[in-house]
Amino acid sequence: MTYDRLVCANCAAPVSQGRCPVCRANRERLQQQEGPFAGLNPVTLIALLVVLVGALALVARTA
Incomplete structure (x- = not known):
């Protein structure tokens, strides 16, 4: 699954936008796992x- 379809439970925005610290942290973590x-x-x-x-x-x- 790609992070552009994920919605943050903290701010209810797409994770790819990185609006809150939780989104930004998860976006960075997912980008590091990409093959x-x-x-x-x-x-x-x-x-x-x-x-x-x-x-x-x-x-x-x-x-």
Whole structure:
């Protein structure tokens, strides 16, 4: 889950806006946990997976 959809229980604002100290702390914590694919949406990840499976099938067929 990305923090742009989270709502703070302290100030009832989106965490991505960082209006209160709790929002800012959680935003920083979530940003530190992001991996290399954190910025990609699920549709893009599925498309990459399909391309990878297709490439593997092509390599397996020619070998």
